[in-house]
Amino acid sequence: MTLSSSNTTISSDTTVSYLIHELIAYPVFKPLVENDPYTLKPRKKSIILICICLAASVSGFTSTIYFPGLPYITEDLQATSITTTLTAALFILMMGVGSIIWASISDYYQIRRYLFLISTVIFSVSSLGGVFVSNIWTLVVLRCIQALGCSSGISIGAGVIADCYPIEKRGSAFGKFNSGMMFGPLFGPIIGGFLILSKNTWRATFWFCFAFSIFIFFLIFFFLPETYRLNDIWDHLSNEVLPSNSSMTTLNEVELENGKNEKLEKLEKFEGIERTIAQPPYKTEKKNMNPIAAILLLRHPFVLISSIAGGIFFGCMFTLETIIPGQLVEKYNLSSWQIGLSFLGGGVGNIMGSIMGGYLSDYLLLRARRQRGGRAIMEDRLSSNIWLCGIVITPLGTLLFGISLAYNMSIWVNIIAYGINTFGMIQVTSACSAYLVDAMPGLGASASAVSNLIRMIIACILTIITSAMVSALGVGWSSVLLSVMLWVGMALLFILKVKGEKIRAYSGY
Secondary structure, three states: OEEEOOOOEEEHHHHHHHHHHHHOOOOOOOOOOOOOHHHOOHHHHHHHHHHHHHHHHHHHHHHHOOHHHHHHHHHHOOOOHHHHHHHHHHHHHHHHHHHHHHHHHHHHHOOOHHHHHHHHHHHHHHHHHHOOOOOHHHHHHHHHHHHHHHOHHHHHHHHHHHHHOOHHHHHHHHHHHHHHHOHHHHHHHHHHHHHOOOOOOOHHHHHHHHHHHHHHHHHHHHHOOOOOOOHHHHHHHHHHHOOOOOOOOOHHHHOOOOOHHHHHHHHHOHHHOOOOOOOOOOOOOOOOOOHHHHHHHHHOHHHHHHHHHHHHHHHHHHHHHHHHHHHHHHHHOOOHHHHHHHOHHHHHHHHHHHHHHHHHHHHHHHHHHHHOOOOOOHHHHOOHHHHHHHHHHHHHHHHHHHHHHHOOOOHHHHHHHHHHHHHHHHHHHHHHHHHHHHHOOOOHHHHHHHHHHHHHHHHHHHHHHHHHHHHHHHHHHHHHHHHHHHHHHHHHHHHHHHHHHHHHHHHOO
16 A cells, blocks of 8 residues: 655555654653644643643742742842842743753653653752752752753743644643743742741742642643654654544554554554555654754744744843832832732733733634635734734833832832733743744744743843843833833844745745
């Protein structure tokens, strides 16, 4: 039995043989994925989505639960304000580096689940160590290790979404993923503010991170299956090898009790066709595990442009997060738990923006395709909702945030302004992430990781200079500068929207 395409004739026996060869490779490090992840039941996908949302939320918890305690850490460890700021800035930077490392390992071994478990253990141990630190530099080191441990959730989580959802449903999945991930920034500062009131003060936040990591480990261990999708194989198998009227749509239906050889015999006799083991229909090259390879994706202009634009929006939001604790103590004389509650507006804005943005992203993408007769263009992911968010909503929230502090307005103005900022920010950054995953099939984890690295670098730089910037310009003019940066980011996305198809063609995508 042979199957023909426009460019080649491929025998179905060689394709099935290659499928089996790939699925049983690396039996320890690469668990057997017997079903096409696209075909998983909605309930199973929902469970997977919950698992990766909570795993990704660890980074947000760890970052923001810490903010209300910054003044106490400075006092307790007798540190300078700049070294205390480094514990937050380097945490963000190492999250970006860690994303690259985990994505490279994921692509090399073609695994997702094991890496979630390993990274959670690293995070757990470093969180426990943070409870017992006695000087600021030890805390800086442990925060960097914490960042490595919790950074897998974002990049590998994006890879899991690419495994389980086709392009036309991916925007909604990314919206849910981002909204779940934002429970960390929503509840982290609130929990941190109250924990600091305990006798352990800021150290209690590290006890919480340790306990939370144990919960995440067991959640992933029991409920998250391996999902790594071999796109070329599953797409070819579903489209060509298995007949459309066949009842055999997954390998589960031919799974036998007596091991791989018997399974292979059944596959060879499928529909009475005698199959012989032949060479794979595709000539594959052994990949090297090279974290630099993910960084080299930035040589493609569309990856670089999208990453910088998303990084500007994320960096400006994180700068506001860094400003909040010190300014609220200075302007309003708030306690730690009150500072924690002040982050509530930003968390609500993140969740609302994620849900709305995910829905609009898929709806507007499909509408754009229908209008051009079904032809798909990846730049459709940069849908009309992000232009309103990026040009008007996010800068408005940023300006209002700075003005409310500069003119000592009601604290509620500041809280609402921060929520407006995050509502727009998350829609722009989610669109940038989904765009890269769509445009680079099979490289979802690496594309997300390198984009995340750029975001973290920008956020790290802005965090380090925030104190000097506010001292030199004042919080009002600092917000004006951040708003200008946001408009620059939207200008970059406009270039990508108009010229993106040609830019991708230049890079071979």
